Amino acid sequence: MGPEALSTAPPPAAQPDVDPIVEMSGISISFPGIKALDEVSFRLFPGEVHSLMGENGAGKSTLIKALTGVYSIDGGSISLDGHAVEFTSPAHAQRAGIATVYQEVNLVTNLSVAENIFLGREPRRLGLIDFRKMRTDAKRVLRTLNLDIDPSSLLSTHSIAVQQLVAIARAVDVRARVLVLDEPTSSLDQREVEELFGVIRRVRGQGVAVLFVSHFLDQVYEISDRITVLRNGRLVGEHPAAELPRLDLISAMIGKDLAALEALEEGTKREATERVDGGALVTATQVGRKGTIEPFDLEIHRGEVLGLAGLLGSGRTELVRLLAGADRHDQGEVRFDGNVVKLRSPREALDRGIAFASENRKTEGxxxxxxxxxxxxxxxxxxxxxxxxxxxxxxxxxxxxxxxxxxxxxxxxxxxxxxxxxxxxxxxxxxxxxxxxPKLLILDEPTRGIDIGAKAQIQKLVATLAEEGLAVIFISAELEEVVRLSHQVGVLRDRRKVAQLTNDNLAVEDILEIIAAEAEKSP
Structure with a gap:
């Protein structure tokens, strides 16, 4: 089934033997110069995980924000449990039983973990906040996610991955009838994803309806009962997940058949022999920062894409922050264009031709x-x-x-x-x-949380830039992407660079074996 077969919305998939808890009919929303949603309909049933799929700009986030009271709708209707509703704010939607965790963690980092979980609904005793009970209750909530962290610790002391799980813990504890998860796994490693999916399955078993948004196809098919596809603000179709082949899903999302998609990605596969070697641009010798990353050696050539691979917390971001002047190294030596440099700020790095795109584009970009x-x-x-x-x-x-x-x-x-x-x-x-x-472009998770079409465009751009002589450091949690784009791949674990591999027909399995071997040696 190609995109033409999905160009108009087919009849709805067979519904479960219950009424929908959420029914959105003919939803339209316009912003200046753009129609974000054009008569989109969507159904969500109790006790199911329903994935909302589409390219960036397809209307997924807009539909979610219409449901949760962030945006008012220009046309159509929304019903909850058979009753028409018009939510005026996310708090209004939450009181009605709809809890949301967005892609970007939206918590108060200068408060404790417990205070974030119970923000706005703190337990009280004699009119005052009962912090002891709050910590006890927070520990219970965190235990459901298998998180063993101190509820009294400041949220800012934890990684983005843990902060994401705290946000999910907060949503789960609201005891919502509808749980909306917008890219909840974008900052989680495989173990944390498995823990989250365990929680999702438990709440689904309790009759909660889960709306799930992710760009990781493996995760969508692992956890979803049903899939709705949007494209350019319109409904393409609604399908049981088991009856929608992956290639048909991709074709429906991007409006192109598989051959067109492969043509878009053609030319992004990199090998070491393809590098236009303009000589060494950056040489790092035993560069490190105490408490952040162990000393490492690294050499980056003009016209080269150097990929950094490793699990979350392995030190990928910490390494590039030293090269970009965002953090200062206290060990070793960095040479840029043949000269020893000590970068004290990203501005100094920019002045030398080093541009750094942080993984957190919302707060640092x-x-x-x-x-x-x-x-x-x-x-x-x-x-x-x-x-x-x-x-x-x-x-x-x-x-x-x-x-x-x-x-x-x-x-x-x-x-x-x-x-x-x-x-x-x-x-x-x-x-x-x-x-x-710039002479060196550092990209930290540039394709995290974006759709397959935009991802292919960015990959092709990176390949083109390298062909034109730009040096690129590319970080991605998706190892297939790192292998596809990189001439060299640095592998990190436990904040140590443990290997550097030349991409002579390098396979993902080669990287995984190194990570696993190092894991076995770790105490």
């Missing part, structure tokens, strides 16, 4: 309340100084060039970045750094 244009020219303006403002016509020319080059959607330079999909936000961030014409 983009400014959501600024336009696409303003975000693209931001770094260039900072380099020029705020006194020497870039003329508006030049800003427009720059923005239009990168909107076209990177296929940013919608192609509107005035669009607020916070209203873009995750994949298009990532493209805006890439445009900002490419505008500075």
């Amino acid at each position: 983009l400014i959501g309340d600024l336009s696409v244009r303003a975000n693209i020219v931001l770094a260039l303006q900072a380099a020029r100084g705020w006194v020497r403002q870039i003329p508006r016509n030049q800003q427009d020319e720059i923005a239009d060039r990168y909107i076209k080059a990177l296929d940013i959607r919608p192609p509107n330079p005035n669009q607020l970045v916070r209203n873009l999909s995750g994949g298009n936000q990532q493209k805006v961030l890439l445009g900002r750094w490419l505008l500075l014409e």
Whole structure:
């Protein structure tokens, strides 16, 4: 079944022998210059896991925000348990029994784990917050996720992965009838994903309806009972997961058949022999930072993609932060373009031609309340100084060039970045750094949480940049992606670089064996 067969919505899949707890009919939402949802219908039944699939910009997040009271709808209706509802806020939706965990962790990091779990519903005694009971109850909630962490510890002391699980623990404890999980596994390793799926199966068994959004196809098929596909703000179809082959799902999501998808990815497979070697650009000798990452050696050549592979917490991000000036190394020596450098800040790194796109684009990259244009020219303006403002016509020319080059959607330079999909936000961030014409581009999880079409576009861009002589460090939790793009692959574990592999027909299994072998040696 190709995309043409799915171009119009088929009859709904056979429903369970119960009434839907959520029914959204003919939902339409428009923003300036774009129709985000066009008469989309969606059903969610008690005791099922229902995945919402589609490319970035397909309307998934907009549909979720319409359900949870973030956005008001322009047309259509929403019913909960057979009764028409109009939620005016997420708190309103939560009181009605709909709990949501979004892709970006939205917690208060300067409060404790327990305070975050019970924020807004703290247990009280004699009118005062009962912190002892809060910690006890939080420990019970965390135990359901097999998390053994101190409820009194500050949330900021924990990794993004643990923070994500705390957000899920909070949602689970609300005892919702509907649990919405928007990319909940994007920061979790395999063990944590298995723990989360155990929780999802338990709440499903209790009759809770789970709306699940993920770009990891393996996870979708592992946990889902039903799948609804959106494309360009329209409903493509609703299917039992067991009756929707993966290739048909991908074709439905992107509107292209498998041959077109393979053509899009053609040319991104890298091998060491394909490198345009312009000589060593960066040489790190026994560089490290106490308590952060053990001393490592690393060499990056012009025209080379160096992939970094390892489990979450292995030290991938910690390593590149030293090279990007975000953290300072206290051991070893870094040479850039043949000269010893001591980078004290990302600004100093930028001045030398090192651009760093952090994995946390929300807090360390983009400014959501600024336009696409303003975000693209931001770094260039900072380099020029705020006194020497870039003329508006030049800003427009720059923005239009990168909107076209990177296929940013919608192609509107005035669009607020916070209203873009995750994949298009990532493209805006890439445009900002490419505008500075760096010598080394460091990309930390640039394709995390974005759809397969946008992912292929970014991969192709990385391959093209390397062919043009740019040095790229590429980090991804998806080992297949690292192998596809990289000429060399550095493997990390327990914040140590344990191997560097040349991509001579390198396979994912080769990397996994090294990680597993190192794990066996660890105490």
